[in-house]
Amino acid sequence: MKEGWLKVGKVTDIPENGGSCIKYKDTQIAVFNYTVKNEFYATQNECPHRHEMTLSRGMIGDKAGEPKVACPFHKRNFSLQSGKCLSGDDYTIKTYPTKVEDGYVYVKVEE
Amino acid sequence: MLKFNIMRIVIIGNGMVGYKFCEKLISKKGDADLKITVFGEEYLPAYDRVHLSEFFSGKTAEDLSMAPISWYAENGIELRLGELISDIDPINKTVSSHKGNIVAYDKLIFATGSAPFVPSIDGVNKEGVFVYRTIEDLEAITAYAKKAKRGAVIGGGLLGLEAAKALLDLNLETEVIEFAHKLMPRQLDEQGSEILQNKIEELNLKVYLKANTSLIAGDHKVEKMIFEDGREIQVDMVVISAGIKPRDELAKIIGLKTGIRGGIVVDDLLQTSNPDMYAIGEVALHDGMIYGLVAPGYEMADVVATNLLGGNKTFSAYDMSTKLKLIGVEVASFGDAFGTSDKCRSIMFEDKIKRIYKRINVSEDGKRLLGGILVGEADSYNMLLQITKNAMTLPPNIEDLILGARGGASDSGTGVLQLPDDAIICSCESIIKGDLCSAIKEHDLDGVPAIKACTKAGTGCGGCVPMLGDLFNATMKAEGKVVRSLICEHFNYTRQELYGLIKIDEIKTFQNLVAKHGKGHGCEVCKPAVASMMASIWNEMILKQDTIQDTNDRFLANIQKGGTYSVIPRIAGGEITADKLIAIGVIAKKYDLYCKITGGQRIDLLGARVDQLPVIWEELIEAGFESGHAYGKALRTVKSCVGSTWCRFGVQDSATFAIEIEERYKGFRAPHKLKSAVSGCIRECAEARSKDFGIIATEKGWNLYVCGNGGAKPAHAELLASDIDKETCVKYIDRLLMFYTATANPLTRTSAWLNNLEGGIGHVKEVVINDILGKCEEWEKEMQYQVDTYKCEWNEVVIDPEKRKRFNPFINSEESDPSVKFKYVREQINPLTSW
Numbered sequence: 001m002k003e004g005w006l007k008v009g010k011v012t013d014i015p016e017n018g019g020s021c022i023k024y025k026d027t028q029i030a031v032f033n034y035t036v037k038n039e040f041y042a043t044q045n046e047c048p049h050r051h052e053m054t055l056s057r058g059m060i061g062d063k064a065g066e067p068k069v070a071c072p073f074h075k076r077n078f079s080l081q082s083g084k085c086l087s088g089d090d091y092t093i094k095t096y097p098t099k100v101e102d103g104y105v106y107v108k109v110e111e
Numbered sequence: 112m113l114k115f116n117i118m119r120i121v122i123i124g125n126g127m128v129g130y131k132f133c134e135k136l137i138s139k140k141g142d143a144d145l146k147i148t149v150f151g152e153e154y155l156p157a158y159d160r161v162h163l164s165e166f167f168s169g170k171t172a173e174d175l176s177m178a179p180i181s182w183y184a185e186n187g188i189e190l191r192l193g194e195l196i197s198d199i200d201p202i203n204k205t206v207s208s209h210k211g212n213i214v215a216y217d218k219l220i221f222a223t224g225s226a227p228f229v230p231s232i233d234g235v236n237k238e239g240v241f242v243y244r245t246i247e248d249l250e251a252i253t254a255y256a257k258k259a260k261r262g263a264v265i266g267g268g269l270l271g272l273e274a275a276k277a278l279l280d281l282n283l284e285t286e287v288i289e290f291a292h293k294l295m296p297r298q299l300d301e302q303g304s305e306i307l308q309n310k311i312e313e314l315n316l317k318v319y320l321k322a323n324t325s326l327i328a329g330d331h332k333v334e335k336m337i338f339e340d341g342r343e344i345q346v347d348m349v350v351i352s353a354g355i356k357p358r359d360e361l362a363k364i365i366g367l368k369t370g371i372r373g374g375i376v377v378d379d380l381l382q383t384s385n386p387d388m389y390a391i392g393e394v395a396l397h398d399g400m401i402y403g404l405v406a407p408g409y410e411m412a413d414v415v416a417t418n419l420l421g422g423n424k425t426f427s428a429y430d431m432s433t434k435l436k437l438i439g440v441e442v443a444s445f446g447d448a449f450g451t452s453d454k455c456r457s458i459m460f461e462d463k464i465k466r467i468y469k470r471i472n473v474s475e476d477g478k479r480l481l482g483g484i485l486v487g488e489a490d491s492y493n494m495l496l497q498i499t500k501n502a503m504t505l506p507p508n509i510e511d512l513i514l515g516a517r518g519g520a521s522d523s524g525t526g527v528l529q530l531p532d533d534a535i536i537c538s539c540e541s542i543i544k545g546d547l548c549s550a551i552k553e554h555d556l557d558g559v560p561a562i563k564a565c566t567k568a569g570t571g572c573g574g575c576v577p578m579l580g581d582l583f584n585a586t587m588k589a590e591g592k593v594v595r596s597l598i599c600e601h602f603n604y605t606r607q608e609l610y611g612l613i614k615i616d617e618i619k620t621f622q623n624l625v626a627k628h629g630k631g632h633g634c635e636v637c638k639p640a641v642a643s644m645m646a647s648i649w650n651e652m653i654l655k656q657d658t659i660q661d662t663n664d665r666f667l668a669n670i671q672k673g674g675t676y677s678v679i680p681r682i683a684g685g686e687i688t689a690d691k692l693i694a695i696g697v698i699a700k701k702y703d704l705y706c707k708i709t710g711g712q713r714i715d716l717l718g719a720r721v722d723q724l725p726v727i728w729e730e731l732i733e734a735g736f737e738s739g740h741a742y743g744k745a746l747r748t749v750k751s752c753v754g755s756t757w758c759r760f761g762v763q764d765s766a767t768f769a770i771e772i773e774e775r776y777k778g779f780r781a782p783h784k785l786k787s788a789v790s791g792c793i794r795e796c797a798e799a800r801s802k803d804f805g806i807i808a809t810e811k812g813w814n815l816y817v818c819g820n821g822g823a824k825p826a827h828a829e830l831l832a833s834d835i836d837k838e839t840c841v842k843y844i845d846r847l848l849m850f851y852t853a854t855a856n857p858l859t860r861t862s863a864w865l866n867n868l869e870g871g872i873g874h875v876k877e878v879v880i881n882d883i884l885g886k887c888e889e890w891e892k893e894m895q896y897q898v899d900t901y902k903c904e905w906n907e908v909v910i911d912p913e914k915r916k917r918f919n920p921f922i923n924s925e926e927s928d929p930s931v932k933f934k935y936v937r938e939q940i941n942p943l944t945s946w
């Protein structure tokens with residue numbers, strides 16, 4: 001499958017230390033501006049617990065240094081790096097590579 | 112190369128004990144070479160049957176599961192679910208499943224558990240008759256209950272009562288049918304049973320004792336039950352919980368020794384009459400006894416795992432003490448509950464008003480506790496059980512054990528630390544006190560969750576969890592450490608300390624606070640807690656730091672199933688004009704919102720997409736509404752009755768006072784939400800005594816009650832001051848709210864705060880009325896600052912294009928969220944979700 005960089009928007013479109021959602025074809029992708037580390041992360045927007053499209057509205061932070069997002073519905077935690085669920089459930093969410101160029105954020109997606 | 116020392120272990124049954132056996136094998140196996148195969152008839156991997164009923168309160172099969180399927184694979188265990196073992200060939204040492212698969216074993220373990228015993232009543236096969244053992248049973252019951260109105264449970268034992276509560280929660284009129292002349296006949300004496308019966312009848316459960324069902328009648332499906340004494344009751348469904356029947360059918364086929372009333376006979380090594388076969392859990396018959404509890408099952412698992420791996424351990428008679436977790440009624444029975452031992456003496460206490468019964472049986476010389484029964488209040492269960500098991504010396508006034516120390520003495524001399532080191536605290540996992548205390552000290556465990564994770568104690572039936580808490584506190588105290596409830600891993604402070612730091616250092620952002628006083632980047636626990644503190648202190652627009660707000664605060668609306676939001680405008684005191692009602696109707700109709708009158712005397716409009724929120728609010732504000740803060744840990748509603756203006760009994764104008772109170776405290780953020788009410792007379796139609804602060808009119812003025820709660824743990828508010836005027840009332844509320852806000856832990860309602868406050872309501876009076884801390888003036892000023900700086904948050908958003916942008920669902924598309932879908936029910940929208 002071919003991969004490509006999708007331009008999602010300006011760095012400032014994504015709230016500092018928070019997330020926004022983008023739509024790529026029929027997929028919703030959550031993009032997080034982890035400002036304190038100067039990093040961007042991207043994951044699926046759907047929470048695997050109750051299949052709600054919510055992770056972009058979740059709160060980010062860290063667990064022992066590992067960056068994570070907490071789903072706003074029932075607070076399941078997911079690593080932003082590995083996508084693994086950090087609150088004991090057997091879930092893994094999809095993560096996407098990101099990059100920043102000229103003030104724009106890009107996410108690597110399958111075309 | 113061939114390996115000769117592989118041991119092939121086949122386990123029949125993947126229930127709680129079968130799983131525990133796997134876990135024990137893995138943790139003990141070292142470098143032993145094991146090939147473990149597990150067959151489970153059910154389609155789900157082993158789950159926690161003990162907490163099965165929580166399925167009704169929203170737990171899923173996943174939540175209840177003992178370990179995910181991946182755990183088995185990760186540990187090299189072959190797990191075959193949905194596969195029933197239907198035959199065993201003891202000569203060639205193989206088992207075969209109903210799918211025709213054949214697997215060879217060196218050691219075979221029966222962990223087949225038991226099935227519900229179904230008495231041979233005429234009509235038990237009818238549609239609408241259920242048993243209560245598996246998740247599938249519960250799913251079937253839930254589905255059937257939707258079209259049923261009345262249910263009956265046959266069996267008034269531990270499980271029967273649990274099943275009855277479940278039916279009640281499914282909104283069925285429920286009756287418990289018991290053959291014996293008392294409830295829980297194995298655990299309770301007659302007096303205990305009677306108190307229990309009274310208690311559960313308060314829950315609206317009917318109880319029918321000495322009842323022998325002779326017929327379950329109906330055309331195909333259940334319609335009524337007919338009893339031997341001629342009585343008949345109409346029912347739509349019946350749940351049978353009349354005991355268990357060990358699943359020894361396979362054992363019987365291959366000629367293993369079984370008991371007359373069922374169960375595979377085992378010796379102290381849990382070996383069956385065939386030395387290569389073992390039986391553990393509810394199928395094992397040891398010394399004439401089937402143990403229908405997890406703790407002895409776990410112990411059996413441990414014994415077999417130890418012995419197979421070259422160790423040496425035997426199983427001996429096990430304690431059958433239990434504490435029932437029937438919501439609302441605590442029941443426990445331990446040791447020799449009925450006092451059947453020779454020459455024992457009993458001390459009994461009965462309170463027919465509070466419906467409490469306690470009985471302890473003491474040895475003739477008064478030195479040892481033998482057992483007892485507790486109904487209605489069982490806080491002392493763990494301690495009494497320990498005293499019994501460890502033959503501890505009794506205090507001089509033995510009755511203190513059940514009555515508590517009276518007349519000055521502070522302690523009845525039986526603190527947790529006095530238990531011997533080898534006292535078993537967690538019987539499910541066989542963990543002794545000494546090991547727990549050293550784990551706490553060695554690993555610097557910081558509370559019960561850490562103890563659970565580190566030692567596994569408290570992870571089985573959960574009965575010992577309160578004792579773990581006591582043990583933790585006592586160990587800390589003995590070490591000279593103060594137990595502080597720290598916010599989370601990012602702040603080494605309590606909320607109270609952090610509140611002080613924010614104020615003194617004048618810190619206004621989370622980033623500055625974590626940089627100066629914390630570590631890491633924060634999380635979903637500390638961020639909202641800090642957001643709340645900063646709001647209580649600085650009262651800045653909360654969206655200035657939108658990403659540290661809980662999701663509801665971030666979008667100024669409560670998130671709902673399917674990802675939409677609710678809109679609740681403020682309707683102070685529940686008073687609303689016809690024009691405003693019309694405006695709400697018009698707006699709701701325009702955006703096709705679901706309308707509902709809330710339990711807090713206002714109107715909820717549900718189903719708004721996130722992008723619609725600003726436009727809806729724009730129109731509401733236009734019509735004269737403002738935010739109702741239903742999303743915030745802030746003042747919610749001040750409920751009121753119509754009061755003396757209209758009501759012939761009213762003695763003061765409660766509606767006006769309620770509106771004044773709501774106007775004053777609206778938008779004020781606290782550690783948790785705040786609710787209030789004002790009633791116009793002692794009849795209390797506004798339910799003021801169930802609120803965080805409630806006011807009831809008197810002939811002379813107002814009575815102020817504080818720290819009440821509805822919700823999960825209802826508490827009546829306590830009287831703070833009586834016959835005071837409005838100004839004094841407001842002054843006391845100002846002080847109380849700031850006192851609470853400065854000192855409570857995060858997400859602690861006022862009633863829980865009061866519960867933990869040393870000195871209780873007496874202390875609150877001293878602080879709020881007599882100002883013993885000298886803080887009142889400061890607090891009044893702080894509250895006045897809050898009142899003066901109030902702004903409607905929604906108004907701030909509606910007028911600011913930058914803030915409005917945050918409500919677009921996608922940053923790279925103008926579309927609205929296509930995943931939001933509805934169906935129509937009773938002419939209104941409902942979310943279309945799969946859960």
Ligand code: SRM
Binds near residue numbers: 784
């Ligand atoms: C809408 C409403 C139910 C209704 O349709 O009537 C409601 C809805 C929710 N309540 Fe409630 N409660 C509502 C009145 C109540 C009441 C009755 C009252 O206020 O008179 C109570 C009991 C009184 C009390 O709080 O002492 C109540 C006790 C709770 C509790 C338990 C609090 C406790 O201390 O035990 C929770 C859970 C919590 O806050 O942690 C809760 C939590 C919730 C949440 C926020 C659950 C959640 O996190 O999603 C619900 C979603 C609100 C929403 O709009 O999405 N709700 N809730 C009521 C809104 C009233 C309003 O106008 O603002």
Ligand SMILES: Cc1cc2nc3c(=O)[nH]c(=O)nc-3n(C[C@H](O)[C@H](O)[C@H](O)COP(=O)(O)OP(=O)(O)OC[C@H]3O[C@@H](n4cnc5c(N)ncnc54)[C@H](O)[C@@H]3O)c2cc1C
Binds near residue numbers: 151222224405
């Ligand atoms: C509603 C409820 C509440 C309870 N509450 C408590 C409590 O509060 N405290 C307490 O201590 N205990 C409680 N119990 C009892 C406790 O759940 C049992 O003691 C425990 O589950 C027994 O474990 P087990 O592994 O022996 O049997 P089970 O958990 O029944 O597991 C046996 C498994 O083996 C499978 N099986 C049987 N035959 C075969 C075969 N031939 N091939 C393949 N698989 C087979 C069965 O399908 C089943 O999944 C409760 C039970 C219920 C139902």
Ligand code: SF4
């Ligand atoms: S509205 Fe309240 S009581 Fe009803 S389901 Fe939600 S939290 Fe529970």
Ligand code: FES
Binds near residue numbers: 050052071072073
């Ligand atoms: S939907 Fe995400 S945790 Fe439940």
